[in-house]
Amino acid sequence: xxxxxxxxxxxxLMSVTGSENYxxxxxxxxxxxxxxxxxxxxIGNHIFIKRCGRENAPKIMIDCxxxxxxxxxxDICEGGFLRIANIGGVDAKILQSAEVIIYGSREIYxxxxxxxxxxxxxxxxxxxxxxNELTVDTGLTKEELEEICxxxxxxxxxxxxxxxxxxxxxxxxxxxxxxxxxAVYALSRIDANKLAGDIYFAFxxxxxxxxxxxxxxxxxxxxxxxxxxxxxxxxxxxxxxxKWSIIGSGVAIxxxxxxxxxxxxxxxxxxxxxxxxxxxxxxxxNTGTDANxxxxxxxxxxxxxxxxxxxxxxxxNEIISLDDAHALSELICKFVTSKEISEVFGR
Amino acid sequence: MKYKSFELLEKLTLLFGPSGCEDEVADFIVSQIEGDxxxxxxxxxxxxxxxxxxxxIEYNSGNPKKVMIxxxxxxxxxxxxxxxxxxxxxxxxxxxxxxxxxPDKKVVLCENGKMINGIISSKAIHLQSTEExxxxxxxxxxxxxxxxxxxxxxxxxxxxxxxxxFASDFVRFGTEDKLIKAKALDDxxxxxxxxxxxxxxxxxxxxxxxxxxxxxxxxxxxxxxxxSVAANTICPDAAIVLESTAVADIAGVPEASRVATLGEGGxxxxxxxGTIYDRNLAEIALAVAGNKEIKVQIKxxxxxxxxxxxxxxxxxxxxxxxISAPSRYIHSSANVVHxxxxxxxxxxxxxxxxxxxx
Numbered sequence: 001x002x003x004x005x006x007x008x009x010x011x012x013l014m015s016v017t018g019s020e021n022y023x024x025x026x027x028x029x030x031x032x033x034x035x036x037x038x039x040x041x042x043i044g045n046h047i048f049i050k051r052c053g054r055e056n057a058p059k060i061m062i063d064c065x066x067x068x069x070x071x072x073x074x075d076i077c078e079g080g081f082l083r084i085a086n087i088g089g090v091d092a093k094i095l096q097s098a099e100v101i102i103y104g105s106r107e108i109y110x111x112x113x114x115x116x117x118x119x120x121x122x123x124x125x126x127x128x129x130x131x132n133e134l135t136v137d138t139g140l141t142k143e144e145l146e147e148i149c150x151x152x153x154x155x156x157x158x159x160x161x162x163x164x165x166x167x168x169x170x171x172x173x174x175x176x177x178x179x180x181x182x183a184v185y186a187l188s189r190i191d192a193n194k195l196a197g198d199i200y201f202a203f204x205x206x207x208x209x210x211x212x213x214x215x216x217x218x219x220x221x222x223x224x225x226x227x228x229x230x231x232x233x234x235x236x237x238x239x240x241x242x243k244w245s246i247i248g249s250g251v252a253i254x255x256x257x258x259x260x261x262x263x264x265x266x267x268x269x270x271x272x273x274x275x276x277x278x279x280x281x282x283x284x285x286n287t288g289t290d291a292n293x294x295x296x297x298x299x300x301x302x303x304x305x306x307x308x309x310x311x312x313x314x315x316x317n318e319i320i321s322l323d324d325a326h327a328l329s330e331l332i333c334k335f336v337t338s339k340e341i342s343e344v345f346g347r
Numbered sequence: 348m349k350y351k352s353f354e355l356l357e358k359l360t361l362l363f364g365p366s367g368c369e370d371e372v373a374d375f376i377v378s379q380i381e382g383d384x385x386x387x388x389x390x391x392x393x394x395x396x397x398x399x400x401x402x403x404i405e406y407n408s409g410n411p412k413k414v415m416i417x418x419x420x421x422x423x424x425x426x427x428x429x430x431x432x433x434x435x436x437x438x439x440x441x442x443x444x445x446x447x448x449x450p451d452k453k454v455v456l457c458e459n460g461k462m463i464n465g466i467i468s469s470k471a472i473h474l475q476s477t478e479e480x481x482x483x484x485x486x487x488x489x490x491x492x493x494x495x496x497x498x499x500x501x502x503x504x505x506x507x508x509x510x511x512x513f514a515s516d517f518v519r520f521g522t523e524d525k526l527i528k529a530k531a532l533d534d535x536x537x538x539x540x541x542x543x544x545x546x547x548x549x550x551x552x553x554x555x556x557x558x559x560x561x562x563x564x565x566x567x568x569x570x571x572x573x574x575s576v577a578a579n580t581i582c583p584d585a586a587i588v589l590e591s592t593a594v595a596d597i598a599g600v601p602e603a604s605r606v607a608t609l610g611e612g613g614x615x616x617x618x619x620x621g622t623i624y625d626r627n628l629a630e631i632a633l634a635v636a637g638n639k640e641i642k643v644q645i646k647x648x649x650x651x652x653x654x655x656x657x658x659x660x661x662x663x664x665x666x667x668x669x670i671s672a673p674s675r676y677i678h679s680s681a682n683v684v685h686x687x688x689x690x691x692x693x694x695x696x697x698x699x700x701x702x703x704x705x
Contacts, residue, residue: 081598094451097679139521164494
């Protein structure tokens, strides 16, 4: 499978935080062949292992979160409308007239309601309607809804994918499954005997609500060192300051107190040696990613954070550059085969 | 009257036709109605006017009475107003689109016959200040992302003045798939009803006592109204405007503000922000609906407006009647209407025109 196809296929899976098991079978079907073993841990992390074939080899963890932001049914109203609450950071401003899928006993389609102009008072014209004031229009009866999608049913953006110019693409949940696709694509093209250790690819749960999956998966795997992948907000208009992580600038490598300086330097060296495009991101305290957790799990896991620049984060049309995705995939190739890094960080 | 599927409506909603650029819609309509009327003319502003001539016993060929049925071809859209040095497109809306339904919606832009995709974008939630999070982002602070990395790259595809429309598919959903979601249902549903009525009238054995003019008009959404030009040309004795009207029959809205209800039939407007309608025509329509047991409802809120305002004032004045499909989330990428209402409108308008009550 080509990288673009893999990005689109993985991102289209439903994996709203807390419901990561919904697509477990489809996930296995899509990427299972690339790995030797896999398991799902108690809180829902999907762990895939590719072995190098040597005894007592270092354990290298590649972390990427599988979950995506979404919504949940909070109440069922007359006339076929659902009240909703957010899971993770959902911007209520993008929701009116958005199309969603409600993942009940069967998948049903809905449109998020919007208010016609004649009902908006001038005083409220600039006020944002909170998600608790919005409803999903399903066209079903209350009775049908109670049976198909009771309170607590997850809701996700309707999967869609759009080709833009210059090899950039838009779709839902590229945060963070596009990164996962980059890792799987890299691992699918590497012979096991070239690996610097056993590779644990952790497709983690619950990043969007605090990174708990990263903590428990790292604890369970107990790797020698880790590379965490996430997406990072690209500069866009209306944002002041330097134009960081613009689309097409390659991988964004973070420099942070929560990541390992030496591992970060060695990872940059891999990029330099192989002409992989990258930029640096200064994130002194909080990276807002799984790396916050892996770095301090157990006795501390040396971690490096590599990110994919992305526009429109947490919307149904997140935008990435395929060139950047290929750069990230290339970096993963180099990272998992680097003997220099495994000699320094392998226990 | 037998109902076909909504295939024709689906095709119509998927066409590209922001106000002022209705050619694709017009060409399609012409291709659909050739052989289903006595004449087709395309006027200088871009309206399509098709005529089904009277053939009844009392038809006065020297000075025929004329009925005009009207629906607009154009839809709301966007126009590129500037291109930033980083390749983002600033835009203005064509017609009224609330900034609340713009962010994160897909658009398709067309320049020199080439279509390209874009995403209406604004600052991601992480990049907004607390103050910004509580405030609606005005369209002036949004931009369209076509994936360009520079102004130069963007200019290969678009220029200032390039127009676009929402990209949105046609979906049937809800109980028995009765609801329809699409873009541009306002007013392609009127166009679809007109085409089907025209075919039925033209191929029926029944001769009418008057000429029926079907006007597919342009530029309704920006208020310029191709319909007034069409009405000046036709000089009808009476006009029926087929439209969609914004309703709020949604959870949390009090009964008094709901305007009309999906599934309860076409909506007859007695008064809106542009027109006080001909009372006699409205009463005839209500009576015909009653006799034929066709669902119909009266619009219960004074809001909105349509081509009727311009038609009424055209020439020496024209009697107008508006029948509209109640429509949720109008002027967004996801208009929602009820299949039964479209069928009921078609039945009612056919009964009115074929019944000779006008």
